[in-house]
Amino acid sequence: MNIYNHYLKLINNCVKDNKKNLELKDLNNFKGVILENPPTNFNYDFSTNICLVLGKLNKLNSINLAKKIKKTLEENIGDFSEIEVAAPGFLNLNLSKKGAIGSILKILSNDNYGSIPENKNYNIEFVSANPTGPLHVGHCRGAVFGDVLSNLLIFNGNKVTKEYYVNDYGNQIQNFLKSVYLRIREIKYNEKFTPSENIYPGLYIIEIAKKIIKKTKLDFNDYEKSKSLLGTEAIKSSMEMIKEDLNKLGIKHDNFISERSNVEKKLVEKAIKKLTNSNYVIEGYLDPPKGEESKNWKKTKKLVFKSSLFGDDTNRALQKDDGSWTYFANDVAYHFDKVSRNYDYLIDILGADHTGYIKRITGAVSALSETKTKLYCKVCQLVKLFKKGKPFKMSKRAGDFITVSDLLNEVDKDSIRFMMLNRSNDVEIDFDFDKVLEKTKENPVFYVQYCYARICSLFRTLKIDLNELVQLDQENFNLNLYEKKILRKIYEWPKVINISSQKLEPHRIPFYLYDLSTLFHAYWSKGNENEELKFISNGKVKNKNTLVIIKLISIVVKNGMNILGVSLPEKM
């Protein structure tokens, strides 16, 4: 239920019906006409630019047109109590008692107020961290982002498959397995472990090694012979760590797709065959890489994807020199698999360092699906850690990077989730440990949670179940300024959801919830200054309608926090 859309339609239809009287020839399907919340100091429920848009289209003076449309609306729509013409041709409108009651009842009658049913089928791939160790903070942002985006899309009635692509194939995995092997030798045979360029120094490898020693009876005297078992056990053990961390963050994927098994299923060949048939893949040569001089580059003939057709700088190799598949080739195969599973949309959540990858992979999806499936790539920028205002460095080489579990030891899940979303994904986050731990207004999570806790406390005092239906007092319906402001904010909620899901930008939700909470806290505090504005007197609510407005806040806050996956304590 979107109140703006409801009244916009009503207004548009009314104008259409009175087209002749209004001397309008061209309506252009009301393109660009909007109804929205006016700037706060105007004290109107809605404002519309209809006269500006139609005036321009029909070469009429906007103010004169506005005066006429005002009259027409007053004669035909009973829901407005007041319509103001404002320069340069805006119409500001206030809902009548009947109109306001109608909107409130509509909101109350809808369990998922704000939801805009789309009924599409999405696949969203996120995290997909290499199974070579635990998650670090960098993964955390994409993880939360993907999860919340999924929640948002589900809230809008879509089917969403949350997927993790397990990169259990390729050189990084080989390095990882070698590292585990060396650690096993260290423990079992007291061999000195010396980190080198391709060997992972991280101490977590020791834990994995211990686990594998305990679990198997192999002697680990020959790397080649141990490799297959190492492969399954070490990767399994990594994935367990990763899943545990995700679980602590409240994230659960539906599918884990293995790169290795895609390769073994010959999916790569199938995908490439399709692309070859449609002439997107050719056998050819690539130019040497730009940027830095590379030492080992050789010009060899190989299979190449024509990603330059899709705006990429250059075509991309599908094979390495030795003829084996590149990471990209395997990823093309994976996306071919996704395309063939018939989703309406694919979404990939990427880290900032993968920006350059977008054109080739969206190109591949476009080619593989014959432009039927659209892939959206969303990039999350870096998270910079701060402690007591100072940057908190982590070095991957030394293996002392900060893991998600380190983070979770200090900061609770709710704060992490909220903070990771309290920025646009295009902007770097300064994540300050100390600020997140604060229980003040400076920490937005607590501020919103506190708002809900206060509402719960209010209902507790009144001995009314927050989940019960609260009746409006229609006879004495009269909202004060605070309530009107809150109600106007409540009207905005479906719009926030709409834009967030259309632009795949969930960060709008925490900002909105914060604003809504501010209005509530302000209203609440008025009771301290003025006894009249207290909600309760002698254990009973003074005005049922106030209670309904507060109930509306609780509905929206609850829906919003559910999407964010942040808990809402009833008492704080």
Add this chain to the structure above:
RNA sequence: GCGCCCUUAGCUCAGUUGGAUAGAGCAUCGGUUUUCUAAACCGAGGGUCGUAGGUUCGAAUCCUUCAGGGCGCGCCA
């Protein structure tokens, strides 16, 4: 050199898909509590929306130029 992202108050950032007098938080200064939870509220100051053009009734938002910052630019994943 090329591609993507960013540039809005002293600091960190929003900005409703082109609308009215550009908004929050922090910081600074000043005020509010025998409470329906002060973990809160109220007030004040603070802006050439990076630059220069263009599009139009109207631009922080769209187009172009330039400047500054970040990320990326193997057949690594």
